[in-house]
Amino acid sequence: MTALAEQAPTFDCRVDFGEELAALARADERIVAVCNDSVGSSNLVKFREEFPDRLINVGIAEQDLVGVSAGLANAGFIPFVSAAAPFLTGRALEQIKADVAYSDRHVVLCGQSPGMAYGELGPTHHSIEDLSWMRAVPGLRIVVPADPSQTRDAVRWAAASGLPSYIRIPRFKVPAVTPAGAPFEAGRATRLAEGDDLTVIAIGTMVSRALDAAALLRAEGLTARVVNMTFVEPLDVAEVVAAAEQTGAIITAEEGLLSGGLGAAVAKVVAERHPVPVRMLGVPTFAPTGSTSFLLDHFGLNAEGIVKAAREALGRV
Known part of the structure; x- marks a missing residue:
């Protein structure tokens, strides 16, 4: 566990997802939830109790899950499609491409328990490919909340956006990291710490660990x-360019495959706009079986791993 997690309470963001979705449904009768026999794991039990006619359970049939949701959107509803991230994005990728993105339907795809949150269930249940797959689909917005506040913001934003979107809903508990009143806008990043020597660009579970790494680097005389x-x-290109221009190196950190995810998106911008050293932290291959904490540490997705990458990028090995 990271230092920030030790000092502050941590949260299962599925709770915030379920509560915010129910609050939206009370105000807007177009809001419906669609799931694949995942009412409990999606924290939709209370939603089902309050809105029994607005929760549709298609069973373990993810392709139908997305197809039905696209039809609901075409009929004027706002469907929130909730399923375990590996099965939602892997089994139904064709429907996400054709029925949602290509058809430009207002469908909100909610990938529950992404990354390695299902650690002990092994590679079949790890969702490390989803960011790569979803980035390959044109027109699909991809949101990775870092804490409860951003999870609620993401649900509200997606409901109001009128756009096809994919939200990662964290299962692995995380501390609150978002400053009060921080804006939540598509394509806008949040700067959580200032520094001149390097920049750590992180998403989801890695954001609190990036803050821990910045504290360790300060002890070495480096500001991150x-x-x-x-x-x-959409990526906040301006923030990436500013990081490249104003700091000496960039580290990216994500709980997902190194190919095609956040690191690849950032590296493309840096290579085209202002080349500086970039080190990408993520999952290089199928992960073994173990707890989420073990797996994150196994791949160096922790404060110490970020510090090591920073030293390498700055030539301080």
């Missing part, structure tokens, strides 16, 4: 800017 990117698509 910490950026919570939140939207992987």
